[in-house]
Amino acid sequence: MLSRSSLVKRLTLMIMFAVIAVLVVAGMSFNMLSQHHFRMLDEQALSEKLESARHILSIQTPGTSLEALRLQLRALLGAHQDLTAQILTSNGDVLFSDLKAVPIPDHYKRAGQDDIWEWQDQSHNFRGVTSQVVIQGEQAPGTIMLMLDITSHAHFFETLQRWFGFGLVISALVSAGLGWLVAKSGLRPVERITKVATSMSAGSLQERIPLEPVPLELQALILSFNGMLARLEDAFIRLSNFSADIAHELRTPVSNLLTHTEVVLTRKRDLDAYEDNLYSNLEELKRMSRMIDDMLFLANADNGLIIPEQVDIELDGLVSKLFEFYQLLAEDRDIRLTLQGKGIVCGDRLMIDRAVSNILSNALRYTPQGNEISVQIQQTADNVTLTISNSGATIDPQHINRIFDRFYRADPARREGGPSNAGLGLAITRSIVQAHRGKVWCTSSEQMTAFHIAFPVGRQPVSDRLHR
Template identity: 65%
Template sequence: MKRLSLTARLSLMFMLAVTAVLTAAGLSFNHLSQLHFKSLDQHTLVEKLQASQSILGELPSLDAFAEARPQLQALLGAHRELTAIILDSNGKVLFADPAPVNIPERFRSAVGPRDWEWQDQEHMFRGMTAQVAVTGQEQPLTVMLVLDVTHHMSFFVTLQRWFWIGLVISALVSAGLGWVVARSGLRPLRQVTALAASMSAKSLKERIPMAPIPLELQQLVSSFNAMLARLDEAFVRLSNFSADIAHELRTPVSNLMTHTEVVLSRKRNIEDYEENLYSNLDDLKRMSRMIDDMLFLAKADNGLIIPERKRIALEEVVDKLLEYYYLLADERGIELELSGSGSVQGDVLMLHRAISNLLSNALRYTPQGKAISVQIRQNNLCTVLTVENPGATIPPEHLERLFDRFYRVDPARREGSPSNAGLGLAITRSIVEAHQGRIWCTSTNGRTAFHLEFPGPESSIRCRRSKA
């Protein structure tokens, strides 16, 4: 089933709102009008009844009723729609003006003043029955005043008919006006939609201006502009990533081609061929390692890296790595220090790889004769591992981008070594995030530190990163 457009839905809601308001107003007016006319009729009946009671109450006896007839006729006959009937105790009609009305028997008797309504075919009557005591008469007289209110009912029937006709017309008109208003009000949204439809990879830097946008749509436009900024950044990073891949792969491929062409340029002995194959093998290993790293990052981007959940003592992992890096550090007179302890729930091979990347970076940039320290701290919520080394201070604007793929602080393009293709920190961040942790770097006063923060072994809640 096709859904209604936003314009149609707003028009429909506007029509329903107007119809509901008019219906409530019309029904209220009709009810109040009926109460008003009923109150007027009751006031007329009460007034005539009190005057009749006063005239009859002054009679010395029932025999003098004829003397009161002219007064009764003057009082009751002046109202054209009013019928007055006076009965004695036996039900005999003593007075009827203008003519007796066939009133149902249930309305003919009353202990006190009694209001009633009665419909006879197309006529509607509203009346009042009361008893009046006469001097010298044991039984009181019965006075019935009947008011023909047919014209009132006809008025309300006509009013209701025209009300429903007017309501239908108002609903249709309000629907049309609602469509016009909704169409006009949604014009900025259509402009935003048209601009969004015109966006392409070449126009991601464009932004929707906020000045002409209504207040209700500013949040939407602001979110859309923010999305464009994220897309632009992602597109630039993807473009740079593609360029970096081509740049990094160009060197080993070029080396392979050059070595092979040189070897094939003339006949050589078996030692030359072996040397060329070993050289090619180094480049192939470098390419294979780079491809494996890129595949790992691609899996991490799609949430396919699911680490094991085992309790791991970080100091044991770091201690084994320090034994491995000790020979490399000893050649340059660099000391390796470990302090603290802590455990996490994770994958030992992944954590081994992440920490190894940090130690390898630290060894690469630590001056000779200095020391690299690894500190492990643990509290109730989280475990933090810090790898700190002396060296050149990294400018603050580069700290957040250190974990981008192929990113180097040095703006000059440099081919990486076989062990450094610029993917190590990106892989480390992916591993840490797969363990529900986070990583950040600080660099001040000639000392650079990488901090790895993991949820504690008994906690599944990310702990808040403390500001240095």
């Protein structure tokens, strides 16, 4: 199981490791550059002494004594306290030696021309050069060896590395402390978000986290969180209203059932009275059954459990059959039903029939006597739009976007609805249309109301395919 550590701890460790890595790289770079610098200085000193010695050995005048030559070499090479020198003739005789009790290994005497070599003798470190020199009066070139004692350099680098180690430990501890303070301060907005989220309840969903004191990096998170709160608040309000509406709608039939039953049971009655009461109760039970079925349908639709069949449906034929069904009701109120256009959609015939029927029944209920309900079907390359228009009272704009909500009615005076009208028809219509990847909306102005349903285009009608 993976260990879980706090974000402050993680950020602190990350800052500390970053500081350590930077210091290690900087320290190693400084150490390498320093060693290179000292090496260059040593090589420059050896080179200068070598060239000077070559000059003295090559330009000595005839008659110059060997002792005078050695004095010149000693003046040149002995001035440097860390420098050790030895000059050998071609036959191996020592022309000049200032080894200071430091014997040079033989293999360094045979080193390549001007090769820089390093050597350690017990607690001393040396850097030297071996080269061939021309000695005036000698037929063959001699050998010169120059060697610098660089022990002080080694001690300097050891001290430097030791102090760097101490500094690295102290820097790690200081960076850890500063990192903890920085992480704690930087995550303070997250703590505020956590407090607000912890304090959230069903009664405080309207609260939002302010964006002003929040860093830019966290504003996207805050916007997403506030958006989630808004969606939760909307869903909670709708659920609360839905629960209240269910109780409100079921209260009437249940109350009617109780009242009728209590009245009948107050005294002995004949068989016809009991039969009439049972028929009355049956009507209320049917209404409750339809309401429960509609609510189950909507619940399935909300959870994506409605899977429509995929068959070709000619909308003009479907509307014509619905006109036949509603014809008698329309004639009783002297309402004309007209249909224009045609189109085809791919979907579930029973569901689409129910969606269009809900809007038609709604239009018949609110259309004044002697007016007209018109249905227009328009097909384009992308969709098929079915528009059902009827005259009547204009719907207030504040109700337009809510008439598809469950149990919502624009007229509070008709809150209870009729025996067959529970306020779920338009909500069911919207769920059916959305299940078919379509959309439904309403427009109302100048005593004219229209419901529009747009479906994606289905396959071509069979009749048209046969004609072609």
